[in-house]
Amino acid sequence: MTEDFLQYLWKYKKFGFTNLKTTKHEELILQQVGTHNVENSGPDFFNARLIIQGQKWAGNVEVHIKSSDWYVHNHENDPAYDNVILHVVWEDDVEVYRNDNSIIPTLQLKEYVKEELLVRYKKLFDKNAQQWISCDKQLPEVSDFMLSNWQERLYLERLEKKSTLILELLEDSANNWEAVLFRLLSKNFGLKTNGIAFLSIANSIDFAVLRKCTDHLGQIEALFFGQAGFLEINTEGEYFNTLKKEYRFLKNKFKLNTNGVEPLHFFRLRPSNFPTIRLAQLAMLYFKNHQLFSKVINSNTIDDFYTLFNVETSEFWQNHYTFEKESKTRKKKLTKSFIDLLLINTIIPMKFVYARSMGQNPEEDIFELISKLPFEKNSIISNFADLKVPIENAMHSQAMIQLKNTYCDQKACLKCAIGNYLLNGE
Template structure:
């Protein structure tokens, strides 16, 4: 027996509530199970309402596998548990006392749970621990309606999760939304390999400097490449010399330093994702759209986003991937697939949080936008597709990533709509 299951059984009243008695044979009427406390500290349920032997009680409920766990967890020394009015356990192996030496009423839940429910739980969630996800055999039984509703909730949950980082950036930037967008875009231009390096670079440049340089493409490129430490090698071409001269001027003018800027990596990257190419595209984006934040907030159409972000590099990078070596001439425009990643990881989360801060409900708008974005191709999405889970757009793929990382991997089946449906069968 697990405490997670006991909490689930209590929360959803998955037992016969009509003839409840405490372990001391006192009549127990359950009026309200209380509010589930999802924090790691304090009683499991707050503000429960009970009647024990015609005496009304309002307070907290603590749930354990055994009564003795109360002492194992040192609750007797924690004042947060002083207002516990009922101890719900699977096995009552000892009395638990309040500070005034009165016994806390105890409900032994094992006396009221149907055996078939426990058998189903064990078969579904405990016997399949070696599988990719516990319920993969039963997953095809879940209706498209339940899956669709759950995916929408998971997507919004993932947006909420991403909002934590965005709000931290907002706080660090003194509520400067333009600066937040600059940092978020930087991190996502760097992808996984250089994301932290790009973020450290954007953190090293006050956004007011970007505003002052945005009317000059060479200034922006010099600023980005110089702060990234990519102009330090001896390179013999006019373009590199111009960037070095411009960076020296900007460095002195704005008192720039590279303290805290992480190294940029080329290893194991395809040439289109080299930091040199992404920085050149990043510079061109802010040169073409100096009012980028206003555009991002205004635009609602995915085609307009493709147009806004579909910029090319400056001419030097058409036949270079690095400063040193010339390559075959090729336009290096930001692709739709890369813009999709920006929409998923930067634009939609930012628009969602911004709308909330100005008191606007944007859930429907964000759902419509994310549903037009192609789904991500990764191991999680591929495995769910093998299990016949429909994946048609980025809302689905984001939801499935959230499902795998926050529910399946954490064995939180009882908090999952799919797990609930399989367990209850109704």
């Protein structure tokens, strides 16, 4: 038994509430359970309305497993609890008094909860069960209709979470959407291994400086490779020396520094994901698209984006993965699978936030776009697929990642639509 579960029972009236009595055998009529206090200190529910033995009460409700927890938590010394009108507990083991020595009415909830609900609760929260998530043995029982609705809500939650970073970057850049797009794209070009390092490189470059370089691919490459520290190595070659000379000029002209730039990693990366290749592709993207943000906003189909991000490296990188060693000639274009990741993690969240900033409701268009992308392939998605969860597109996979990270891993089943479905036996 947990306090979270007791709060759930009270909040959603998951008990027989028509013939309630306090532990002093006083008639209790529940009019309003109150507003759940989720984030702030103080009683668990504010502004509840009750009638106890014919007397109307308005105030707060505190929930505990045992009555004695009131004293364990030192509520008797906290003025915030002076206005508690009802103590809701699972087990009443001691009387609780207000500061004026009047007894706080207590409702012992275990007398009013159906046994079948407790059985479902214990099954869902079985600590001894060896399972990937709490409900993995029960998940196949959940209807596809309920899962589909919950996936849509989960995906919106994930978009909201990604929106937080975008809004923070907008504030830092005085609402420069182009600059924010550059930072986010940089982060995602670095993927999981080098994402933070790529973001630190982007943060070290004032976007106004990049804008002044976009007419010359060599300048953009010199800017990116120089800020990344790649031009400090000991090697020779016409291309390398040209970039190094160009970077010295740009560094002096724009007072560039690399303070805060994180080191880049090659270890265990496929050559196509080497940071050198990803920086060269990012440079080409900005060389070909001087107003990239406007093009992103005005693109509305998957094919539009595949065309927009149809870029490859400059000639040198067609037969190199690093500055030092030549390799077999191969064009290194952005693949569709990589572009899909950019759309999922950068482009669609940016379009979502921008549309909202313009007073629009973008949900329908966003759902249409994300639903046309293939789902991601990772261990989370594989495990949910094994549990027969329908995963047909990127909206589904993003939703299930949100579910696993925010609900399953946190044991937040009582806040999850699936957990509620199973508890209610629907």
